[in-house]
Amino acid sequence: MPDLPYLPEYMNWFRDNIAGLEAYQPGFQPREAGFVKLNTNENPYPPSPRALAAVREIADDRLRRYPDPTSDRLREIIAEVYGFPLERIIAGNGSDELLAMALRCFAGEGDVVAYPTPSYSLFGVLARIQGAKAVEYELNENFGLPEDFFSAEAAIKLVASPNSPTGTVYPPATIRRLLEESSGVVLVDEAYVDFAEESCLPLLLDYPNLLVTRTCSKSYSLAGARVGYAFASEEMIAGIMKVKDSYNLNAVSAAAAAAALADREYFFLTAEKIVTQRERLRETLSGLGFSVFPSGANFLLCRPPGGRAGEIYEALLERKILVRWFDTPRLREFIRISVGTPEEMEILTGAIGAILSRKE
Ligand SMILES: Cc1ncc(COP(=O)(O)O)c(C=O)c1O
Structure with a gap:
């Protein structure tokens, strides 16, 4: 290979904040089959048969054409459902794209972007891409929002509810207080809310500074299709529309999402199965000596006996069972487990039982 004399300098081409940026690390996606995959909070059930039929139906000559720039058919279904x-x-x-668009709109160079930690690590990455000041607020002992976060001055505050990786739900009363005390925008990321009991959507009627994001990746089993949606005031949505790519959502994914959203029966059935399975998993893990945090999501954050999370993560990986372990000071003693099918949960808890008895 020829020498590339300019290579050591290449970073100079980038804005300083990009050159120094630590990129978001997505959970491991194995290429081979045979894993019990419980590391990225995907839905263990297939998408609605109606979504799959919609994909087959649209995969024809129409793909020559650009999609609807504003995905109106999909938005009509969302409007109807909600x-x-x-x-x-x-x-x-x-x-994720909606989060990026929001930061493009509300966080410029030097503006404060405030968010709690531990939370979705993309928040900080997106803030830094903007050249904004990412200000983190440590969650309290039970992963509640810290007092100083409420009154903090920020161009935008980001809160995931249910939070990842903790599963904590911040109820509407808490979000209302946050909205009352914030002069900037409050974005509530409700990616997991369909597995929880409460959403802050009704607050949209009272607060023009609220933006709520949702996804089809979790409760609609469409992570691979990449479809999200957001609710805000008409004025805020019109402003966000200005910064989106012209055709930001492809026709195939939009059709799949519209059909999945319209299939309410399948949606409720699968969401309910996951919630039931989550509570069963909580009991089993507690029986195995784990401390398990309350979760309104399709995953559980838990601390194995002795806090030996790293060892358990590795031992599960050896058995081709993937869970998520965050090697950070606050989370090192915990693992996050996505809720799978009953069969997957049996394999998991059987393996954990075997690992624990081996180590004792
Ligand atoms: C809190 C949170 N928000 C958003 C996302 C991303 O959702 P999407 O697949 O819609 O980009 C995730 C993905 O894991 C998440 O954990």
């Missing part, structure tokens, strides 16, 4: 007008809804290429 009872919000179309003008208060935007669709995106996963909720």
Whole structure:
């Protein structure tokens, strides 16, 4: 290979904040089959048969054409399902894209972006891409929002509820207080809310600074299709529309999401199975000596006996069972386990039982 004399300098081309940026680390996606995959909070059940039929139906000559720039058919279904007008809804290429669009709109160079930690680690990455000041607020002992977060001055505050990786739900009363005390935008990331009991969507009627993001990746089993949507005031949505890519959501994914959202029966059935399975897993893990945090999501954050999370993660990996372990000071003693099918949960808990008895 020829020498590339300019290579050591290449970082100079980047804005300083990008050159120094630590990229978001997605959970491991194995290429080979045979894993019990409980590390990225995907849905263990297939997408609605109606979503799959919609994909087959649209995969024809129409793909020559650009998709609808504002995904109106999908937004109509969302409007119907949630009872919000179309003008208060935007669709995106996963909720990640909506988070990025929000930061593009509300966080400029040097502006404060405030968010609790531990939470979704993409928040800080997106803030830094903007050249904004990422200000983290440590969650309290039970992963509640810390007092100083409420009154903090920020261009935008980001809160995931249920939070990842903790599973903590911040109830509408808490979000209301946050909205009352914040002069900037409050974005509530409700990626997991369909497994919880309460959403903050009704607060949209009272607070023009609220933006709520949702996804089809978890409760609609469409992580691979990359579809998210968000609700806010009509004015806020119109502003966000200005910064989106022209055709930000492809036609195939939009059709899949519209059909999945319309299939309410399948949605409720699978969400309920996951919630039941989650509570069963909590009991089994508690019986094995784990401390398990309350979760309103499709995963559990738990501390194995003795806090030996790293060892258990490795021992599970050897058995081709993937869970998530975050090697950070606050989370090192915990593992996060996505809720799978009953069969997967049996394999997991059987393996954990065997690992624990081997180590004692
Ligand atoms: C809190 C949170 N928000 C958003 C996302 C991403 O969702 P999407 O697949 O819609 O981009 C995730 C993914 O794991 C998440 O944990």
